[in-house]
Amino acid sequence: MRVKKQKRHRRAVRFYTACFGFREPFKVLCDGTFVHHLIANRITPADTALANTLGAAVKIFTTRCVLAELRSLGDSYSESLNAARCLLAARCDHENRKSAVACITEVIGENNPEHFFVATQDAELRKKFQEIPGVPVIYGLRNALFLERPSTFQHEFAKNSEEQRLHMTELEYKMLKAKKKRKATDEERYSSDANEDNEDHILKRQDLKTNVKRNRIDTKDKVQFKRKKAKGPNPLSCKKKKMQGNKDGASLEERSVDNSTRNRSRKRKRPRKNKKTTEAIAKRYMADLRSQRNS
Incomplete structure (x- = not known):
């Protein structure tokens, strides 16, 4: 049973967060009957008990009119009055004290703009809030807290609001029409400006071409590199062509001639001196020696 209860509470909280914009930490507005129920059944601390039911952090509020009503009930509610004084005060602009039911209904209003979870033990007030969209109700049963399921009215209201969001309103439709007209006029202006710019650009190009031609006539022709x-291959690096046909005899003869020429070229030619020249040189040498001695 406890697991089913938690699942039901999670589903209800998800519905209110998705359809009506409730956000953590959740605000809980308590009346005097709920505070008294918490004290009588020793459901303390109240913030942890409410956080467990809603599955998120919680801020607990009450109003000055609720505190005044608890004060008027006497000493039997003194403990619940002291507990209610520790809670945060929701704004209610009532100079004269009103009943807790009237005060809470005015704070909630028609659409619950502050996104309050209302915690009460009053059955009539619970039924009343089921007919107002986006008002979740918490109540206590002995030592357990329960979150009421969203009513059929609230489900229908959420569906209708989703359908309205999908369709455009008259004001939005008029705004869209005006935007389209502005866009069309801006495109026309842009196209006209672009055509004018192109004409100016063409005229400038023509002027530049004429100036370039005049300058070419005046200046001398520069050397053009x-x-x-692409050149042919290096002849030294290429192989010689082979002779085709049966010319083996001729090739052998050519080879022998080449070899003979090579051998001849390799032989070193030494200068040969004649015998006559050597004898004449010897005679001169001896004559010189004799003359030196006689002197």
Whole structure:
């Protein structure tokens, strides 16, 4: 049973957060009957008990009119009055004291703008809030707290609001029409400006071409560098062509001739001196020696 209760509470909280914009930490507005029920059944601390039911952090509120009503009930409610004084005070602009039911209904209003969870033990007030969209109700049963399921009215209201969000209102439709007209006029202006800019650009190009032609006539022709053409392969690195046909005899003869020429070229030619020249040189040498001695 406890697991089913928690699932039901989670489903209800998810409905209110998705359809009506409730956010953590959740605000809980308590009346005097609920505070008295917590004290009588020793459900303390109250913030942890409410956080367990809602599955998130909680802030507990009450109003000055609720405190005044508890004060008027006498000493039997003094403990619940002291507990209610520790809670946060929700704003209610009532100069004269009103009943707790009237005060809470005015704070909630028609759409519950502050997104309050209302905690009460009053059955009539619980039924009343089921007919107002976006008002979840918490109540106590002995030592346990329960969150009421969303009513059929609240489910229908959520569906209708979703359908209204999908469709445009008259004001939005008029705004969209005006935006389209502005866009069309801006595009026309842009296209006209672009055409004018293109014409100016063409005229400037023509002026530049004429100036360039005049300058070319005045200035001398510069040397134009010729591009290097692709040359043939290096003949030294290429292989010689082989002779085709049956010319073995001729090739052998050519080889022998080449070898003979090579051998001849390799022989070193030494200068040969004649015998006559050597004898003449010897005679001169001897004559010189004799003359030196006689002297």
